[in-house]
Amino acid sequence: MSSTHIVSIYDEELKYLSRRISEMGGTAEQMVADSVRALVTMDVALAQKVISEDVILDNAERQINDKAIVTIAKRQPMAADLREIMGTIRIAAELERVGDLGKNTAKRVIAVQSSGMPRKLARGLEHLAELALIQLKEVLDVFATRSVDKAKAIRERDDEIDAIYTSLFRELLTYMMEDPRNITPCTHLLFCAKNIERIGDHATNIAETIYYMATGSQPEGERPKDDTSTSVVAADVADASE
Amino acid sequence: MNMMSEAAVEKALDKKMNDISYKMIGKDVSVYYGDKRALYDVNLNVRENTVTALIGPSGCGKSTFLRTLNRMNDTIDGCRVTGRITLDTDDIYDQNIDVVELRARVGMVFQKPNPFPKSIYENVAYGPRIHGLAKSKADMDAIVEKSLQKAGLWNEVKDRLQEGGTGLSGGQQQRLCIARAVAVSPEVILMDEPCSALDPIATAKVEELIHELRANFTIVIVTHSMQQAARVSQRTAMFHLGNLVEENDTDKMFTNPDDQRTQDYIMGRFG
Ligand SMILES: Nc1ncnc2c1ncn2[C@@H]1O[C@H](COP(=O)(O)OP(=O)(O)OP(=O)(O)O)[C@@H](O)[C@H]1O
Ligand SMILES: [Mg+2]
Numbered sequence: 001m002s003s004t005h006i007v008s009i010y011d012e013e014l015k016y017l018s019r020r021i022s023e024m025g026g027t028a029e030q031m032v033a034d035s036v037r038a039l040v041t042m043d044v045a046l047a048q049k050v051i052s053e054d055v056i057l058d059n060a061e062r063q064i065n066d067k068a069i070v071t072i073a074k075r076q077p078m079a080a081d082l083r084e085i086m087g088t089i090r091i092a093a094e095l096e097r098v099g100d101l102g103k104n105t106a107k108r109v110i111a112v113q114s115s116g117m118p119r120k121l122a123r124g125l126e127h128l129a130e131l132a133l134i135q136l137k138e139v140l141d142v143f144a145t146r147s148v149d150k151a152k153a154i155r156e157r158d159d160e161i162d163a164i165y166t167s168l169f170r171e172l173l174t175y176m177m178e179d180p181r182n183i184t185p186c187t188h189l190l191f192c193a194k195n196i197e198r199i200g201d202h203a204t205n206i207a208e209t210i211y212y213m214a215t216g217s218q219p220e221g222e223r224p225k226d227d228t229s230t231s232v233v234a235a236d237v238a239d240a241s242e
Numbered sequence: 243m244n245m246m247s248e249a250a251v252e253k254a255l256d257k258k259m260n261d262i263s264y265k266m267i268g269k270d271v272s273v274y275y276g277d278k279r280a281l282y283d284v285n286l287n288v289r290e291n292t293v294t295a296l297i298g299p300s301g302c303g304k305s306t307f308l309r310t311l312n313r314m315n316d317t318i319d320g321c322r323v324t325g326r327i328t329l330d331t332d333d334i335y336d337q338n339i340d341v342v343e344l345r346a347r348v349g350m351v352f353q354k355p356n357p358f359p360k361s362i363y364e365n366v367a368y369g370p371r372i373h374g375l376a377k378s379k380a381d382m383d384a385i386v387e388k389s390l391q392k393a394g395l396w397n398e399v400k401d402r403l404q405e406g407g408t409g410l411s412g413g414q415q416q417r418l419c420i421a422r423a424v425a426v427s428p429e430v431i432l433m434d435e436p437c438s439a440l441d442p443i444a445t446a447k448v449e450e451l452i453h454e455l456r457a458n459f460t461i462v463i464v465t466h467s468m469q470q471a472a473r474v475s476q477r478t479a480m481f482h483l484g485n486l487v488e489e490n491d492t493d494k495m496f497t498n499p500d501d502q503r504t505q506d507y508i509m510g511r512f513g
Contacts, residue, residue, distance in 0.1 A: 077509070079498060083497070
């Protein structure tokens with residue numbers, strides 16, 4: 001921000017909040033990366049680690065909220081300061097959700113470990129996770145720099161994730177139709193894919209929040225649409241797999 | 243009697259709903275104290291039945307501008323006002339304007355409660371009496387009661403109307419001054435930091451009062467509390483070094499102001 005407060009401790013309070021967000025972001029990123037690695041390598045120990053880390057984000061979110069509330073009460077923030085604090089609360093909630101999604105993926109590792117995973121699926125999931133993590137990482141960079149242009153760019157780039165998710169969705173359906181014994185593991189994997197895809201959405205939400213914090217207005221134009229798997233029907237998949 | 247046709251009434255109501263109607267219009271208002279210029283070509287319109295807050299750092303000219311609206315500056319030696327200010331359609335600096343009558347139409351409440359050293363009753367009755375607003379004792383009693391009611395003070399003082407106004411607490415005195423201002427049925431009420439000497443409860447009462455007065459009066463308030471400006475006003479004007487730098491809807495002003503100087507000021511930042 002361009003100027004500093006006359007009351008310098010107010011600056012410290014705002015800095016504390018944004019530092020905690022960056023920390024939460026780092027933890028969430030790590031959890032997502034680990035959960036996906038645990039999934040494709042069927043590493044139960046790593047999955048357990050991810051599950052146990054979720055509490056870090058839960059606590060961090062609570063602490064950020066508490067500090068934000070106290071700061072609002074004490075400083076009665078106006079304009080950009082008010083938007084900053086409200087945005088911080090929102091972003092903390094988004095990151096906490098990202099952690100939950102990582103944890104949920106990790107939990108499913110235990111359920112699918114015995115069935116193994118086709119190479120192709122694993123690659124698809126890894127690719128999906130890679131893109132989601134790039135989104136997350138970039139949005140955290142944008143949080144640090146408050147670049148309005150970059151915040152907008154991230155928001156406009158959710159399409160690719162959605163496309164890969166939809167193709168994974170088709171593939172999983174194909175496996176399920178080939179052999180009913182695949183239904184249980186594939187259903188878990190489907191949830192995992194959805195979890196990862198949702199992380200992209202959270203990154204987009206964060207980008208929009210940062211845009212609002214910086215400008216005081218919502219980004220213009222329609223948000224890229226959600227995944228198109230809602231229109232995939234079994235017949236399509238059957239056709240495609242023939 | 244001047245009967246309006248139905249269509250005309252509807253049109254008038256429509257205008258009230260859709261158009262902004264300005265109670266006072268200030269055009270190129272400049273003020274000099276001797277050689278020192280305190281305001282620079284201020285163009286600020288005051289909307290009817292609206293609370294307009296004037297904010298800005300100390301010495302920026304808020305009180306000076308406020309005083310131009312009822313010619314209080316006339317009482318200051320060496321003070322000169324240029325530009326044009328109208329109340330409805332009347333140019334208030336016109337030679338033919340009766341200043342006493344103007345100040346009955348545009349009343350004022352000051353920072354420090356300043357009741358006369360007289361009874362509570364007399365404090366309120368004084369204005370209506372000199373303006374001949376009451377025909378009888380009963381009339382006057384009614385005006386006094388109504389004004390004290392409006393100022394939210396009636397219940398606290400109704401049993402001791404003959405006691406001195408200066409014997410009230412600071413918050414009560416300020417509400418007494420508001421009752422005094424209201425008693426002459428002004429069209430506009432100017433308030434210069436009316437709550438600066440009051441505790442939070444008395445402040446809340448005055449703010450509640452401002453909210454209620456808005457239905458019948460047009461209010462311009464100078465305040466150093468950003469939160470107060472945000473709470474009580476619908477429009478906010480920001481002054482800086484004698485210039486009006488921004489005037490906006492209050493909600494916009496305190497969430498996303500346009501001017502950098504406004505931002506720095508309301509957020510308590512260095513410019
Ligand atoms: N009676 C006066 N004689 C000479 N200069 C004056 C007089 N009244 C005000 N000024 C000057 O005019 C400028 C504007 O003063 P004004 O009182 O309008 O400021 P303000 O915005 O109301 O400040 P505050 O928030 O401190 O009340 C200041 O520089 C002040 O010194
Ligand atoms: Mg003043």
